[in-house]
Amino acid sequence: MIRIGIMGYGNLARGVECAIAQNPDMVLAAVFTRRDPAGVSILTPNVPVLSADKAAEMKDDIDVMILCGGSATDLPAMTPRFARDFNVIDSFDTHANIPAHFAAVNAAAEESGHIAFISLGWDPGLFSVNRLYASAILPEGKDYTFWGKGVSQGHSDAVRRIPGVADARQYTIPVPEALDRVRRGENPQLTTREKHTRLCYVVAEEGADTAAIEQAIKTMPNYFSDYDTTVEFITAEEMAKNHSGLPHGGSVIRSGVTGWNKECTQTIEYTLKLDSNPQFTASVLVACARAAMRLSARGVTGCRTIFDIAPADLSPLSREEMLAHLL
Amino acid sequence: MIRIGIMGYGNLARGVECAIAQNPDMVLAAVFTRRDPAGVSILTPNVPVLSADKAAEMKDDIDVMILCGGSATDLPAMTPRFARDFNVIDSFDTHANIPAHFAAVNAAAEESGHIAFISLGWDPGLFSVNRLYASAILPEGKDYTFWGKGVSQGHSDAVRRIPGVADARQYTIPVPEALDRVRRGENPQLTTREKHTRLCYVVAEEGADTAAIEQAIKTMPNYFSDYDTTVEFITAEEMAKNHSGLPHGGSVIRSGVTGWNKECTQTIEYTLKLDSNPQFTASVLVACARAAMRLSARGVTGCRTIFDIAPADLSPLSREEMLAHLL
Numbered sequence: 037m038i039r040i041g042i043m044g045y046g047n048l049a050r051g052v053e054c055a056i057a058q059n060p061d062m063v064l065a066a067v068f069t070r071r072d073p074a075g076v077s078i079l080t081p082n083v084p085v086l087s088a089d090k091a092a093e094m095k096d097d098i099d100v101m102i103l104c105g106g107s108a109t110d111l112p113a114m115t116p117r118f119a120r121d122f123n124v125i126d127s128f129d130t131h132a133n134i135p136a137h138f139a140a141v142n143a144a145a146e147e148s149g150h151i152a153f154i155s156l157g158w159d160p161g162l163f164s165v166n167r168l169y170a171s172a173i174l175p176e177g178k179d180y181t182f183w184g185k186g187v188s189q190g191h192s193d194a195v196r197r198i199p200g201v202a203d204a205r206q207y208t209i210p211v212p213e214a215l216d217r218v219r220r221g222e223n224p225q226l227t228t229r230e231k232h233t234r235l236c237y238v239v240a241e242e243g244a245d246t247a248a249i250e251q252a253i254k255t256m257p258n259y260f261s262d263y264d265t266t267v268e269f270i271t272a273e274e275m276a277k278n279h280s281g282l283p284h285g286g287s288v289i290r291s292g293v294t295g296w297n298k299e300c301t302q303t304i305e306y307t308l309k310l311d312s313n314p315q316f317t318a319s320v321l322v323a324c325a326r327a328a329m330r331l332s333a334r335g336v337t338g339c340r341t342i343f344d345i346a347p348a349d350l351s352p353l354s355r356e357e358m359l360a361h362l363l
Numbered sequence: 364m365i366r367i368g369i370m371g372y373g374n375l376a377r378g379v380e381c382a383i384a385q386n387p388d389m390v391l392a393a394v395f396t397r398r399d400p401a402g403v404s405i406l407t408p409n410v411p412v413l414s415a416d417k418a419a420e421m422k423d424d425i426d427v428m429i430l431c432g433g434s435a436t437d438l439p440a441m442t443p444r445f446a447r448d449f450n451v452i453d454s455f456d457t458h459a460n461i462p463a464h465f466a467a468v469n470a471a472a473e474e475s476g477h478i479a480f481i482s483l484g485w486d487p488g489l490f491s492v493n494r495l496y497a498s499a500i501l502p503e504g505k506d507y508t509f510w511g512k513g514v515s516q517g518h519s520d521a522v523r524r525i526p527g528v529a530d531a532r533q534y535t536i537p538v539p540e541a542l543d544r545v546r547r548g549e550n551p552q553l554t555t556r557e558k559h560t561r562l563c564y565v566v567a568e569e570g571a572d573t574a575a576i577e578q579a580i581k582t583m584p585n586y587f588s589d590y591d592t593t594v595e596f597i598t599a600e601e602m603a604k605n606h607s608g609l610p611h612g613g614s615v616i617r618s619g620v621t622g623w624n625k626e627c628t629q630t631i632e633y634t635l636k637l638d639s640n641p642q643f644t645a646s647v648l649v650a651c652a653r654a655a656m657r658l659s660a661r662g663v664t665g666c667r668t669i670f671d672i673a674p675a676d677l678s679p680l681s682r683e684e685m686l687a688h689l690l
Contacts, residue, residue: 050623054622058621135683167689172653172674172679173489294381294385294642306493306634308630309630312622315622315627316627320500342674343674344675346673347670348671351498352499358495358670363482363487
């Protein structure tokens with residue numbers, strides 16, 4: 037049995053807890069929290085909830101620690117710190133800072149002799165690995181990534197910070213015509229605006245100036261100003277009824293040419309449709325925990341990514357089962 | 364530079380030759396044929412075409428030999444034979460015989476200290492690896508594989524063997540309603556007939572009994588009798604004009620449930636649309652030759668599949684480039 041620890045207990049951690057229950061070769065050893073453990077109730081019976089500060093005391097009881105913190109402030113410190121005592125897994129997703137995060141985690145994990153997998157999930161993660169396969173197979177081609185339809189938590193938070201906004205949910209939506217052109221292998225040049233639209237559902241505070249809110253959203257740099265954005269004001273009841281989930285998904289598509297005269301077009305598409313973004317991300321983390329355990333048992337140390345995991349190491353199946361049923 | 368040898372020189376081999384030209388870290392060292400080498404002209408200038416019997420003399424000049432034989436009769440003997448002198452790659456695709464082929468190749472490759480990758484291409488190959496990723500991430504779910512729209516060479520050959528048939532091309536076509544239901548995450552039970560239809564274009568010999576040909580096709584066991592099959596008789600000119608390519612493709616889809624009460628449906632889809640089946644298969648083989656070279660340099664020996672290749676080993680990019688551009 038692979039003994040998993042969970043650090044932090046939010047949406048992602050609950051997803052990890054659920055995924056562990058779906059994998060018969062894994063057991064949840066403990067959940068750690070920076071809150072008062074007495075106030076945290078988890079789903080799995082008879083599993084301790086402990087203070088994050090006490091994690092090191094459990095280092096002989098946990099094979100892999102899954103770090104369920106946020107990329108902005110938690111993981112940059114958390115992953116190197118816990119890599120000193122554990123094999124660790126994180127979902128660090130700030131693309132621009134991945135090289136720096138990799139270096140910091142690698143130093144800690146090499147020093148302690150642990151393995152650390154960073155930036156796992158679906159993007160970065162499964163989308164990344166599909167970009168890699170596709171670009172290795174079709175060296176002359178072009179990659180496209182479309183996100184959605186799905187809830188962007190970062191964009192939803194940005195709208196919630198606008199004065200007069202009580203609640204907000206932002207959906208990222210691929211432009212159907214752009215997706216069709218890419219799927220047809222046209223390899224178009226697409227601007228940011230041509231690839232995605234943004235749709236915001238907003239609950240305004242009583243008496244708020246909705247025109248001003250709409251204007252503030254549509255002109256917000258980085259988040260909205262480069263997109264065609266639609267803003268719809270709804271009631272708190274509608275929000276709770278229709279927008280309580282965290283669906284997401286998207287597509288990675290590469291079209292390339294092959295043949296002596298580059299006469300053939302070949303298109304590779306990977307598409308996810310997810311009812312729950314955090315539960316799916318968690319399911320990826322848990323499968324990768326299995327690989328971390330195996331690589332650690334072989335003496336591998338240091339920081340790695342999904343690119344370094346041979347697919348066989350993700351699966352509970354034997355080689356014979358894989359050859360017979362999956363190949 | 365990775366020095367590649369090509370054994371056999373048909374459609375797949377020509378695709379390999381084209382793919383090598385697209386990869387700047389590779390060079391074609393020699394082409395081997397069982398025919399008279401003087402009668403084989405290849406695309407690449409200044410590369411020798413040699414008799415297959417002389418291959419062993421080139422063993423110090425070739426890093427990876429790509430075996431471009433057929434699965435029915437060539438590869439079962441060819442792959443173990445050449446694994447004695449070379450790191451080898453094949454596209455063995457008779458699913459039911461993969462375990463036996465693996466065992467024979469593994470014995471030869473372990474004895475000689477070479478690495479052998481078998482059953483590479485898109486199915487088996489990329490489809491297999493997507494089945495593995497998806498089943499590891501969503502342990503509670505159901506896999507579907509749809510093939511087409513594309514030309515099945517095995518089915519085309521079967522039609523050509525019917526008396527009175529001068530030429531034939533068979534397209535395998537997924538049933539759109541079945542594909543839609545699977546994409547919606549319904550996890551339907553589908554019979555063979557409900558998943559695919561078959562469309563045959565046939566050039567009849569002069570005076571042939573077309574009704575008898577159509578009947579012979581539609582009732583052919585294993586190949587057609589379990590499917591709704593359409594037969595269209597066309598002229599040799601139409602065949603040459605509209606059906607000279609070998610397009611193919613298909614989709615691997617897994618839908619699974621996550622959450623404590625299995626309340627969320629998550630769907631993973633991998634889809635290929637290929638203008639040329641042999642050129643795309645060849646592109647996979649060539650990317651895997653890079654991995655074979657690297658694993659061999661690390662001392663790995665024996666038979667392996669795409670499940671054993673860490674994705675990073677397929678790519679010519681450095682770790683830094685991968686972290687910055689693909690992750």
